[in-house]
Amino acid sequence: MFSGGDYDEVGRWLTNFATAHAKREWATAEAVVETAGPREGRSYGLRLQVGRRRHPPDDQEPIELSFSDVAARRGSLAWCHDLATRVRGLVRELVTASQGAPQHG
Numbered sequence: 161m162f163s164g165g166d167y168d169e170v171g172r173w174l175t176n177f178a179t180a181h182a183k184r185e186w187a188t189a190e191a192v193v194e195t196a197g198p199r200e201g202r203s204y205g206l207r208l209q210v211g212r213r214r215h216p217p218d219d220q221e222p223i224e225l226s227f228s229d230v231a232a233r234r235g236s237l238a239w240c241h242d243l244a245t246r247v248r249g250l251v252r253e254l255v256t257a258s259q260g261a262p263q264h265g
Contacts, residue, residue, distance in 0.1 A: 167201050170231045174204055177234070181244040182208055185251040194222055202227055208247060210254040 165173070171193055178191030192214075194205035205222030208215045216222060233239040 164231055167195075167227055170227060170234070171195050171204055173234055174206070174225065174230055177240070177243070178206060178208070178247050181247040182251045185248045186210055186255050189251045189254070191247070199224075204230065208250050208254060210251060211258050213254050213258050215250045215254055 175191055175193045178193070179189075182189035182191050188210065190209045192207045192209055194207070199205060204225045204227065206225060207218075207222045
């Protein structure tokens with residue numbers, strides 16, 4: 161069972177975990193984990209991306225996950241299942257939105 165870890169290691173785990181589950185829904189989906197600024201060492205901002213579409217969009221705050229929560233709970237199958245389900249659902253929404261409306265470059 162995982163527990164603890166330093167901020168960077170837990171951030172890498174979160175990026176890999178979210179990306180793996182996003183890609184299970186759509187092969188080109190990506191997870192972007194923000195760590196800079198006031199959240200450094202304290203929390204992570206998670207965004208999911210399919211093409212040019214992001215959830216949440218750049219003009220909104222990302223999904224906020226505290227470092228202590230991710231570090232403590234990443235070994236919990238129930239917590240990981242819930243996060244994976246959330247990531248996959250949001251990617252499905254992004255895919256549906258991208259297929260339903262033209263993207264402008």
